[in-house]
Amino acid sequence: MMDQATSEVLHLQQGRVNLSFENDDVKKHKEQPVPPEEHQKSSPQQEGTAEEREQPQRQQWSNKREFLLSCISMCVGVGNVWRFAFVALENGGGAFLVPYLVVLVLIGKPLYYLEFILGQFPSAGPVDMWAICPAFQGIGYGQAFSTWAVSTFYVSLMALCLFYFFASFSSVLPWAVCGPWASSGCVPVYPNATLPEGQETISSAEEYLVKEVLKVDPEGFQNGIGLPDWRLTLCLLLSWMLIFMAQMKGIKSSGKTAYFTALFPYAVLLTLFIRGVTLPGSLKGILFFLTPHWEELLTPKVWFAAVNQAFFSLSIGFGVVNTFASYNNFRNNVYLDATIISYTDAFTSVFAGITTFSIVGHLADQMGVEVSQVVRGGGMSLAFISYPDALARFTFLPQFFSVMFFLMMFTLGVGSAVAYNTAIITIISDRFPGLPVWRITLGVCVVGFLVGLIYTTPQGQYVLVLVDYYSGGVSILFLMMLETMAVMWVYGLQRFIRDIHFMLDRSTGLFWRLCWGVFNPIFLAVVFVYSQIQHQGLTYGTYVFDGIATGVASILAVTAGGLVPLMFLKEVIKRYDTSKGLRRALIDVFSATSEWSPKDPALRQEYHNLQATENKATERRLSD
Template identity: 35%
Template sequence: MSKADTSAEAALSSVAVHVNQYNEPDEEHSKLLEPQSLTPTVTPSGQIRKVKSFTDTHKIRDVSAASGAASARCLRPYEQVTPYPEGSESGTNQYGAPSVRSLASIGMGCTDGRKMVIRRVPTSPTELFHLVRPPTPPDEDTASHESDCDEEEEDDETVHLKPRRPFWANKIQFVLACVGYSVGLGNVWRFPYLCYKSGGGAFLIPYFIILLVCGVPMLFMELAVGQYTAHGPIGALSQICPLFKGAGLASVVISFLMSTYYAVIIAWAIYYFFTSFKSEVPWASCSNRWNTAQCWVPFHNHTKPNGSQTPTEQFFEKKVLNISDGIEFPGGMRWELAACLVCAWVLVYFALWKSIKSSAKVRYITTTLPFLLIIVFLGRSLTLDGADKGLRFFFKPDWELLKQSRPWVNAASQIFNSIGIAFGSMIMFASYNRFDNNFLHDTVAVSLVNAVTSLIVGIFTFATIGNIAFEQNTSVKDVIADSPGLLFVVYPQAIAKMPASQLWAVLFFFMFLCLGLNSQFAIVEVVVTSIQDGFPDMIRKRLVYHELLVLCVCMVSLIFGIPHIIRSGIYVFQLMDYYAASLSITYLAFFEVVAIAWFYGVGRLSRNIKQMTGRCPSLYFRFCWLVASPALLLALWVASLVDYTPPSYRQYPYPAWAQVLGWTIASLSLLCIPVYAVVVIVRSPGNSWREKFRNSIRPTFICDCGINGCDICCSDSEPPDDKTTIN
């Protein structure tokens, strides 16, 4: 027997051993898998690159069973190529690639979580010999792949079965995206408005209770789900528990509805921003053509007359909105706002048209700069006369109000809006993380920044309101009627009395514009990512470029935002915010935590987290997921229904047909969960309804411990009794 035949036979036996049974490498052997040096090599394209040289590369790259487990650090467990289903065309599959008929052909090569490689089964003596004695390590394309794995150079036998999913270039980009959303409109616009509406200090107590019981644990849970599945909210929940795929769809629906009227807030900020460049800010006096006889300029120790309005109130309502008498009187289009709305969507489009590659760079400015301006305005507001009066209202709770459900429901709505829980934003952000990212640190950082920013903005706002109450010789709660335009009335009034008021106005509304864009980036990215995950074939065939998909989403959202910029637009705005974002969110959050913690299982999720971070979540997180968060969310949802009060704008009550319209808007997200659950059960395989239900709650391909070589995730834990099939 020749030397080559002997080597080939030895190689074949070695491959058989590895394919039939693979044992997890011990710690000492795993150290051999670390790169030892950089070796220059010439790629087939003629480029000279330095690649990492491995001591034991052949045992994890060219043996199929070993490649799936030993590379678990950079390979998501479910990203394993399985044999094609029966009935496929002989020799081919739906991608036009050769069919895989042998386990030895699965997982040849490496993946970075975005691309899968398949090679044919080696048969010749030379190929079998190279399995054991590889001539050179695979090439690494560091210019186009940001991955912790090395990737083999493509050749004619390589077929890409899965499109690459981009990663964040670094951890800072991910943290800035999360922080930018939490410090966006949710904190600067919505928090002061709901806090003022809910009685000031009476709002802070439920706010921080819900933050600790629901906010932080659910944020940690969503980051874990997004990072583990590498999908948006629809894809992630459908893989974890198909029965509750409707919860992911509902979050996308809410995000889309929010994007239509959040863009209107940005349009208002753009309008104020350009108006601030005038020689005198137009909201400082009553001498403008839009002012009426009820306009009253505040003077120190002069009580505000009944029925009067300040110049800032009249500028917002008479000039910016040109508000009509009710939602039943639509009036004409506000063309100035229409132009600002188009400008807002143009900014959003060019920030998102290259996916996270473009939006991440924009966030370096839109997230960091507003923090500096917030600190500046905080210092300025604390020096105003009467600031202490507003701060007492902000920090001193009215204990009687805590017996009502409204402050608790508003606090829950604010927590979810500011952090992005149940809106799909955090799941979407985490889906672009590397598999081994330690997101516990990110959870703590985002939660802490959110809480601190809420307090800073609250102090800034209520110090300013206290100054206005001092000037008007009235109580803080009577300064202005609670409305979505609170920010555009209180801040401009304080700015008008500052020296160089034009400069302060430009800085403030530029800051507000940046914060609004941060929020808008996140909720639009949720819609775009979900469409890409849900309809990949359609996107690939009809919308070849990512830019076209983003353009379509922006155009549709722009069209749906037009009703907000007619004369009755503020009434439509209030209706949308009340029913789409406040009433539905606790319901959606409840079913999300039930789907993940109860149906998928806290134990299984904990093992998945250990696989990614090396540590299991603490008892605090597991208790909140299993008991505290669902119980509190259910109680808040029931209380909001029992104490339901129709929305109103100032003293204007909405007609019955408008309330029906509001419930119709809410049902777009509310009905997603039960309707899609019925569809999933009906479509699930099984001979009985019980069997169909059991199949509908089974994870589709989430890797569980002890399955297909994934026992690396919980070496210290016993595999669960119920094995999950990887489809």
């Protein structure tokens, strides 16, 4: 007979709260179980299985290629072309590749693999996958909110690419000359006038972007929010229309779109690479990009930048990776997928960086200045100032290369924007399975367009900087940290490894155990704390955001993070029973429900039988 203390231990160990690692000698199907069957039946989230059978069958990818290409299209976005090169440049040049590759192996790939498993095992989106531990369901909602906010400004960048795409069909590229919008210090691509000595100069490409396209208000928010620019508004509308067309049939249509959005950019990038390395001065640009400054490796900010780049590039923590995996066959080898995609993304980043700086080196050679003087002002200036300026200097068909470059940029944007939207659409369709996908997609696109209008105003770029930091940076990092801790320290590393073995028939080695169980959650916590300590305020050019602007924008991060405790309370209240008390509700809310199992009825029954067997084995072990 078990005494009261032993009974309590058993009660807590049967899959409810697991804040430490289980013994490694418990192999394969011998880990600590989830709650016993009799307790699972009483869980509020496990009712209505008969109704679930009547619901429309969940979509699946038409084939493995569409899944892989969709993931590559999601990861290989505009950030690979402009962000990686600039981040590397600011953090040690070629030496940045060392921390980036280390972070990719120790954090990027393990977390990517983790998110694949979380989506594929229960065939559920970013919210419903938290049947693994309902207490943290708010993480899914927080990620969805942040992803939606990021998608609104991401599509505005696509609109900007579209604007430049259409402008590239001009007989003379408009940013190559100083138009009526130019200041007295404007310097065209081919100067035909001598400026007074001491006159402050600015390139025509920069003035074109700031004054003619964005019409940036130098006073920031002092004059309030202005009216949207009609040209950018039309480009924004067209961007959202194309996204809707790509997603109107769910992954069945977006999967077909991925053939183009994933492969076409590589064709253009290769063309630009071949053209770039044959230009005068290209070698100087490439060496500037790859020359290492090893002393930078000793500074924490370089490693922080590497983590940020890995998250941004791989789309980790946005709820997108697990969403795509949720449409896979249960037995799909996501380990191989994670390896292919993470290394493809890294290769593309480096290749795009070399291509970019070969062209930037040519620009520096043409201007007679150092490369460092050409690249300034952030990654966006690289894409919309330095690159256009360099393309305009091509002696052979500058319009053609400009059209191809901005079409490539737009295509990269479509792939990522479709992925972000898929996460949001999946959450809604999982909640309302009877609602046609095209209606959900239309609603998401219409709301996204209306919100995105703010980015077409003279203050749009200031808003973009704030949303990017508080939704795409702080929130995502915080939520990913919680996600890793919840799965590994609450649900349990050993239990999670058992699920991987059940799904893939694959053992999990020591490397993955250490990464998931120790290194990833601790390192993410350190990086998050460091980022908050070192944060010195946001700027856009020479404009410094005041406390009011950052205070209002921080609501985005507070909302995303605040959804975690809010949904925790909701789940506790839903489970609270006066006859059983609060303690039972709290234990319940940290327990995996029966929904954390395969969707296929036969596999689900097999998995539940495995759990029942483990429950009995645990009881016998504790009673001895």
